[in-house]
Amino acid sequence: MQPLLHLENISKRYGAVRVLEGIDITVAGNEFLTILGPSGSGKTTILRIIGGFESIDGGRLMFEGRDLAAVPINRRPFNTVFQDYALFHHMTVAENVGYGLKVRGRPRAEIATRVAEVMETVGLAAFGGRYPAQLSGGQRQRVALARAIICEPRLILLDEPLSALDVELRAQMQRFLKSLQRRLGIAFVFITHDQEEAIALSDRIIVVNGGRIEQEGAPEQLYRRPHTPFTAAFLGENNLIAGTLAAVDGPLCAVDTPAGRLAATVDGPAPPTGSAVLVAVRPEHVRLDAAPMPGEGLTADVADVRFLGANVMIELRHAALPGALLKVRRLADGSAAGLVAGQRVGLSWSAGDAALLRAGPAPAAL
Amino acid sequence: MRHKAPLIDALLGLIAGVGLVALYAPLLATAAISFFQVVRVRGALGFAPFSLDPYAALLANGEILAALATSLVVAAVASIAALGLALMFAFYFVSARRGLGLAMQTMVFLPFLLPPIITGLSLLIAFREIDLGRGLVTIIIAHIVFIVPVVYRTVLVRLQLLGSSLTEASLDLGASRVQTLRYVILPQMRPALISGVLLAFAISFDETLITLFVAGSQTTLPIRLWAMMRVGFVPEINALATLILLFTAVITFAIGMLQRAGERA
Numbered sequence: 001m002q003p004l005l006h007l008e009n010i011s012k013r014y015g016a017v018r019v020l021e022g023i024d025i026t027v028a029g030n031e032f033l034t035i036l037g038p039s040g041s042g043k044t045t046i047l048r049i050i051g052g053f054e055s056i057d058g059g060r061l062m063f064e065g066r067d068l069a070a071v072p073i074n075r076r077p078f079n080t081v082f083q084d085y086a087l088f089h090h091m092t093v094a095e096n097v098g099y100g101l102k103v104r105g106r107p108r109a110e111i112a113t114r115v116a117e118v119m120e121t122v123g124l125a126a127f128g129g130r131y132p133a134q135l136s137g138g139q140r141q142r143v144a145l146a147r148a149i150i151c152e153p154r155l156i157l158l159d160e161p162l163s164a165l166d167v168e169l170r171a172q173m174q175r176f177l178k179s180l181q182r183r184l185g186i187a188f189v190f191i192t193h194d195q196e197e198a199i200a201l202s203d204r205i206i207v208v209n210g211g212r213i214e215q216e217g218a219p220e221q222l223y224r225r226p227h228t229p230f231t232a233a234f235l236g237e238n239n240l241i242a243g244t245l246a247a248v249d250g251p252l253c254a255v256d257t258p259a260g261r262l263a264a265t266v267d268g269p270a271p272p273t274g275s276a277v278l279v280a281v282r283p284e285h286v287r288l289d290a291a292p293m294p295g296e297g298l299t300a301d302v303a304d305v306r307f308l309g310a311n312v313m314i315e316l317r318h319a320a321l322p323g324a325l326l327k328v329r330r331l332a333d334g335s336a337a338g339l340v341a342g343q344r345v346g347l348s349w350s351a352g353d354a355a356l357l358r359a360g361p362a363p364a365a366l
Numbered sequence: 367m368r369h370k371a372p373l374i375d376a377l378l379g380l381i382a383g384v385g386l387v388a389l390y391a392p393l394l395a396t397a398a399i400s401f402f403q404v405v406r407v408r409g410a411l412g413f414a415p416f417s418l419d420p421y422a423a424l425l426a427n428g429e430i431l432a433a434l435a436t437s438l439v440v441a442a443v444a445s446i447a448a449l450g451l452a453l454m455f456a457f458y459f460v461s462a463r464r465g466l467g468l469a470m471q472t473m474v475f476l477p478f479l480l481p482p483i484i485t486g487l488s489l490l491i492a493f494r495e496i497d498l499g500r501g502l503v504t505i506i507i508a509h510i511v512f513i514v515p516v517v518y519r520t521v522l523v524r525l526q527l528l529g530s531s532l533t534e535a536s537l538d539l540g541a542s543r544v545q546t547l548r549y550v551i552l553p554q555m556r557p558a559l560i561s562g563v564l565l566a567f568a569i570s571f572d573e574t575l576i577t578l579f580v581a582g583s584q585t586t587l588p589i590r591l592w593a594m595m596r597v598g599f600v601p602e603i604n605a606l607a608t609l610i611l612l613f614t615a616v617i618t619f620a621i622g623m624l625q626r627a628g629e630r631a
Contacts, residue, residue, distance in 0.1 A: 075540075080535070087535075088536075089554070099549070103539065103540050103541035
């Protein structure tokens with residue numbers, strides 16, 4: 001099936017600085033796609049290229065098989081929700097929402113009806129006569145959304161729209177965005193640096209870093225099967241232990257690390273034995289035993305036990321892994337109660353929970 | 367925490383008070399004398415009783431009224447024309463390459479920064495070279511030249527404050543460039559446009575030096591007053607000065623209010 005939107009091998013530079021390289025993204029007609037990356041990763045530039053605010057230096061931007069290169073911003077069938085909302089402060093909320101129809105020369109009566117409908121959709125029916133300055137942050141957000149959806153775009157671009165909201169309102173807006181996208185049945189391309197937000201909202205996530213795509217997939221797939229050290233460290237928490245690939249048996253791998261031989265699972269074809277790899281294990285997948293098990297996992301010394309509400313995070317050190325702090329997450333149900341700093345314990349995990357990654361450049365500090 | 371020093375506070379208050387009196391006394395004296403004329407009674411100076419005679423004389427003085435009309439026409443035409451030019455220059459500055467914008471900006475500011483005598487003389491020479499006879503047209507052109515920088519500055523500050531995100535939002539919603547200008551940019555800039563025009567109007571209204579070079583037989587109010595003062599003092603001058611004072615005060619107040627409204631927007 002032809003995708004709604006296809007970014008084909010797009011590159012972009014500012015002067016001598018490459019900001020995007022080999023970006024290839026497809027967007028299906030009704031998916032919630034998130035582009036996730038740290039600040040400076042180029043994710044906003046991708047959004048601005050789709051919207052038409054930035055030119056491209058290489059590649060093609062195709063919409064239903066048509067090249068958008070010559071289509072100006074105001075002719076593209078997309079609408080944007082800007083990070084700062086960019087509401088028109090001299091217009092009322094209703095005038096803001098109706099702007100897209102007004103500039104298209106629609107009759108007044110039709111605009112009034114559509115504005116009322118859309119305001120109802122975003123839950124602002126009573127606010128049409130107010131000015132943006134009289135609204136709260138969350139309400140302005142809804143106005144920005146209403147203003148974008150009234151034009152019936154095929155795709156909505158959202159540039160970190162929730163970053164200015166406080167935690168509770170953000171969770172509420174996340175649910176609202178998700179349900180709105182389902183109801184409208186159109187594609188949302190959502191930009192964020194917040195991995196939890198990306199996991200909670202998206203049908204599919206594209207992780208970008210340093211102007212390149214690191215990995216893409218469904219949230220659960222990315223979380224369970226990261227392919228790169230960056231993805232492993234950026235989505236949730238991960239223990240990354242460097243080593244050399246010693247043996248491969250189907251998806252099962254044995255990795256020699258300074259802390260001993262560890263088991264891991266490789267997703268896809270394995271790298272040749274002898275190559276530098278990383279073993280990635282989630283803190284919640286590590287088993288903790290009072291006594292080390294012979295021949296399995298590794299032993300480490302408890303460095304700190306931190307109570308985090310529902311969870312307890314146990315941080316451990318291993319003499320052969322200097323500088324690395326191993327993390328184990330446990331439910332705060334009393335099972336970790338006896339642990340004290342300095343205690344030696346055994347750590348182990350199922351091979352299926354440990355991902356084998358090709359060692360790339362060191363993950364960015366988070 | 368502020369230190370309490372009543373003596374120093376009192377001293378500062380006194381200095382400020384003396385300063386204000388020194389600044390405003392001559393203005394208030396002029397206004398007072400326009401209602402209570404100074405007369406000489408048996409060799410001693412005294413005040414005549416309240417009278418509006420100077421104002422009546424002013425209304426009857428055709429020359430002053432003609433000059434006033436010229437000044438108002440010049441100020442109105444020049445400040446509206448300056449607004450149009452300033453807008454174009456400001457839009458150019460925010461969209462052009464930085465070097466070109468700065469070069470343009472220097473050229474816009476230069477006539478305002480040069481000594482007026484140089485600007486006036488240059489304009490006079492230029493008008494003679496192109497055979498443009500001195501009169502209303504030359505006065506208006508000269509005024510546009512030196513008030514454009516003032517309007518440009520006011521307009522540019524607001525335009526830069528607006529940034530590009532509103533323009534992008536408008537285009538994103540399907541508006542054309544012209545629609546964006548009309549529905550979004552100009553309304554957002556309205557306080558700056560009005561205060562720029564008022565400021566330009568006030569400056570044009572009392573400009574004397576440059577106007578002296580380019581005015582022919584048609585004189586503006588400041589030049590008329592200056593000419594009158596050379597040959598002797600007439601009471602209607604006080605009345606006129608008082609009216610201008612009042613008018614300027616209103617304009618200044620309006621500019622202040624508009625600029626505050628602009629900051630809040």
